[in-house]
Amino acid sequence: xRRISKRFGAAEVLRQVDLDIYAGEVHLLAGENGAGKxxxxxxxxxxxxxxxxxxxxxxDVAVIYQELSLVPTMTVAENLFLGRMPRxxxxxxxSELAAKAKEWIDIDPHAIVGSLPIGMQQRVEIAKxxxxxxxxxxxxxxxxxxxxxxxxxxxxxxxxxxxRGCGIVYITHKMEEIERIADRIxxxxxxxxxxxxxxxxxxxxELIRLMVGREVNEQFPSRTPAIGSERLRLKDFTVHxxxxxxxxxxxxxxxxxxxxxxxxxxxxAISEGVALLTSDRKTTGLVLSMSVTANCVMAGATSSWRNxxxxxxxxxxxxxxxxxxxxxxDMDAGELSGGNQQxxxxxxxxxxKPTLLLxxxxxxxxxxxxxxxxxxLMNEWSRQGVAxxxxxxxxxxxxxxxxxxxVMRRGQVSAVFSHAExxxxxVMEAAC
Ligand SMILES: Nc1ncnc2c1ncn2[C@@H]1O[C@H](COP(=O)(O)OP(=O)(O)OP(=O)(O)O)[C@@H](O)[C@H]1O
Ligand SMILES: [Mg+2]
Numbered sequence: 001x002r003r004i005s006k007r008f009g010a011a012e013v014l015r016q017v018d019l020d021i022y023a024g025e026v027h028l029l030a031g032e033n034g035a036g037k038x039x040x041x042x043x044x045x046x047x048x049x050x051x052x053x054x055x056x057x058x059x060d061v062a063v064i065y066q067e068l069s070l071v072p073t074m075t076v077a078e079n080l081f082l083g084r085m086p087r088x089x090x091x092x093x094x095s096e097l098a099a100k101a102k103e104w105i106d107i108d109p110h111a112i113v114g115s116l117p118i119g120m121q122q123r124v125e126i127a128k129x130x131x132x133x134x135x136x137x138x139x140x141x142x143x144x145x146x147x148x149x150x151x152x153x154x155x156x157x158x159x160x161x162x163x164r165g166c167g168i169v170y171i172t173h174k175m176e177e178i179e180r181i182a183d184r185i186x187x188x189x190x191x192x193x194x195x196x197x198x199x200x201x202x203x204x205x206e207l208i209r210l211m212v213g214r215e216v217n218e219q220f221p222s223r224t225p226a227i228g229s230e231r232l233r234l235k236d237f238t239v240h241x242x243x244x245x246x247x248x249x250x251x252x253x254x255x256x257x258x259x260x261x262x263x264x265x266x267x268x269a270i271s272e273g274v275a276l277l278t279s280d281r282k283t284t285g286l287v288l289s290m291s292v293t294a295n296c297v298m299a300g301a302t303s304s305w306r307n308x309x310x311x312x313x314x315x316x317x318x319x320x321x322x323x324x325x326x327x328x329x330d331m332d333a334g335e336l337s338g339g340n341q342q343x344x345x346x347x348x349x350x351x352x353k354p355t356l357l358l359x360x361x362x363x364x365x366x367x368x369x370x371x372x373x374x375x376x377l378m379n380e381w382s383r384q385g386v387a388x389x390x391x392x393x394x395x396x397x398x399x400x401x402x403x404x405x406x407v408m409r410r411g412q413v414s415a416v417f418s419h420a421e422x423x424x425x426x427v428m429e430a431a432c
Contacts, residue, residue, distance in 0.1 A: 004050045021167040032339070036188050081131075096370045105127040122145045155191055184198050237406050242382050273415050288334030415427075
């Protein structure tokens, strides 16, 4: 890609960006939320046109999109081969299609995609791109909803694709992933490529400095829990006011379901002081076609009286608190970058002043600097007496932030550890 520039209205999103992708390499694209990563790869894939610049060579590009692009009402097999059934197959029967799908994925090919948990949907998206035999495969935060085991499967797949001579463009905010798989790294900052180097020449601290433009302390903030006497009984355990309880378990073990059960009747739950950040911001977290402001003030709006000026002011202060990067608070939430959408999904609960805050993957897709803000906020809320139930597939985050860890297995609580007792090994063992 040569000298690629792109604006959306007045916002200059990409400025003269160069990107070279070689066969057999993992080229990591790094940068803060809103830096322009997804926009650049949409231009590479041809789904968006650049205002300036050109793409040399004409490699076939397959993309695993950050916001999944599957058809929810179709089956796994239908989604895998949508729009590219080889003519020689003629009228292919559902069972033949299913058999073909099984070569690429071990999820029931007849399952309706919309009914699968988000992590499984992500695996369908990955299989769909891999099965196309494209020369360049772009993976835009492919692991944001995957479990540790699924991440390993993806890395094995990536090794195979590299051997076949595929060029892979990989976007992630997870430092451990960058260190494990990047061959080369290009850093985008405010729409400009500020560095492009072999991975060994870009140590972690420097990479962060290039992305964020300031020093970021990656340590989890220390917690001095002030646990209250008020308590809430759930399933086989209790949560106290001011406590952060981490829920661990494999996908489908029941942790997410537990949160959903506590929020079955949203208006009632909200009036009782419960707030739920779901793991799927696109379908249940936000109304993508409404403005950022509307989304920020949506939860717990109690009357039909609206005060636009007050709503704006409130959205403005939430946006500052979470370092939201948006050209305007009037833009549709769907036009925000992925990480900024996540921030809005979280922001809307702040003003409802919950007493029980349910967080399912709160830092999903959030960049390294903004993660710190979210951890600080969680600490602050718990200091104010909010009880928090936290789900995170990132075990270090879960262990560092939780006062207690409740491990679930097949819908039941299989173990409870104090903060001091919990280790990754113990938690994994109780989960499997
Ligand atoms: N259709 C659109 N209309 C207006 N602005 C847009 C549109 N699409 C993207 N933008 C803006 O372009 C900027 C870059 O967005 P992009 O999605 O490329 O960021 P990103 O680097 O992928 O961030 P993240 O890490 O959060 O996914 C953002 O400020 C975003 O709001
Ligand atoms: Mg993005």
